[in-house]
Amino acid sequence: AQSVTQLDSQVPVFEEAPVELRCNYSSSVSVYLFWYVQYPNQGLQLLLKYLSGSTLVKGINGFEAEFNKSQTSFHLRKPSVHISDTAEYFCAVRSLLGGYQKVTFGTGTKLQVIP
Amino acid sequence: NAGVMQNPRHLVRRRGQEARLRCSPMKGHSHVYWYRQLPEEGLKFMVYLQKENIIDESGMPKERFSAEFPKEGPSILRIQQVVRGDSAAYFCASSPLSQGVTNEKLFFGSGTQLSVL
Numbered sequence: 001a002q003s004v005t006q007l008d009s010q011v012p013v014f015e016e017a018p019v020e021l022r023c024n025y026s027s028s029v030s031v032y033l034f035w036y037v038q039y040p041n042q043g044l045q046l047l048l049k050y051l052s053g054s055t056l057v058k059g060i061n062g063f064e065a066e067f068n069k070s071q072t073s074f075h076l077r078k079p080s081v082h083i084s085d086t087a088e089y090f091c092a093v094r095s096l097l098g099g100y101q102k103v104t105f106g107t108g109t110k111l112q113v114i115p
Numbered sequence: 116n117a118g119v120m121q122n123p124r125h126l127v128r129r130r131g132q133e134a135r136l137r138c139s140p141m142k143g144h145s146h147v148y149w150y151r152q153l154p155e156e157g158l159k160f161m162v163y164l165q166k167e168n169i170i171d172e173s174g175m176p177k178e179r180f181s182a183e184f185p186k187e188g189p190s191i192l193r194i195q196q197v198v199r200g201d202s203a204a205y206f207c208a209s210s211p212l213s214q215g216v217t218n219e220k221l222f223f224g225s226g227t228q229l230s231v232l
Contacts, residue, residue: 006157036223043119043206043223044158090158101210102171103148103221107157 002027004091006106013081014114021076021109023065023091033074034092035065038108044090050074061085086113119144119209120189121224128197129232136192136227140209147190148221149182152204161205164190194229202231 005024013019025031032051036044048059055067065076074091091106120139128134140147149161151174160174164184175182179197184190194201208221 041225043121043225044208045223046221102160102163104160105150105158 002029002031002093002095002102002104004093004104004106006091006109008109009107010110010112012112012114015083016080018079019077019081019085019111021089021091021111023074023076023106025072025074025091025093027093027095029095032094033065033067034094034103035059035063035074035076036090036092036105037061038088038090040087047076047089081111081113083113083115085111087111119207119222119224121205121207121227123227124225125228125230127230127232130198131196134194134197134201134229134231136194136205136207136229137189138192138207138209138224139189140207141211141222144209144211144222146210147184148208148210149190149192150206150208152206152226158206161192197229197231199231202229204228 003026007022034049035047037047038044047063048057048065050057050067058064063078065074067074088108088110090108092103094101094103119141122137126134145166147164150158151161152158162175162182163171166184167186179195181193204226206226207224210221
């Protein structure tokens with residue numbers, strides 16, 4: 001079994017301030033980790049992914065995330081947010097379970113950037 | 116190459132009616148996932164299908180819900196006798212991956228917002 005926890009349902013932050021969106025996961029097997037962004041009335045877009053190699057991964061729009069195996073975390077960060085970053089962000093884990101790839105999403109974190 | 120297409124974007128049904136949601140995966144993709152997004156609950160996995168096969172339906176409610184992905188045509192998520200609690204956004208995602216081969220990306224559609232009156 002696998003699960004994803006996003007403890008913060010909403011995160012308000014002022015424009016140009018840094019932000020961190022937290023994600024913790026649990027899984028009995030090796031995982032791949034993802035962050036997706038959902039803008040209002042749209043589907044999900046991939047922000048970044050961790051498959052292997054360097055634990056610090058960079059994605060689109062200036063976001064980055066760090067995989068920490070010992071803490072089973074994959075927190076998303078951005079040093080300076082823009083109004084356009086206002087959206088909902090989903091952390092996801094993907095692993096091989098029962099012979100196929102299974103994806104589990106967190107409950108999402110709504111990022112509200114305040115002018 | 117068109118992305119994952121879902122239709123309709125918005126679907127309004129009265130209680131007791133049937134809802135049919137369609138998902139056309141990206142060209143060349145033979146794996147389809149359906150997710151339901153309820154307010155404050157994030158995305159919940161419903162079902163994973165390959166062409167003509169249901170691989171994992173562990174997230175599907177036991178009654179009224181069914182899904183198919185025929186050899187030809189889109190994947191269909193069907194909800195019979197809808198109730199108000201079925202109101203949600205339903206997202207479809209597709210992937211080209213084959214069993215045992217790692218693929219790192221799901222491609223999502225824009226979703227169907229189902230409203231049950």
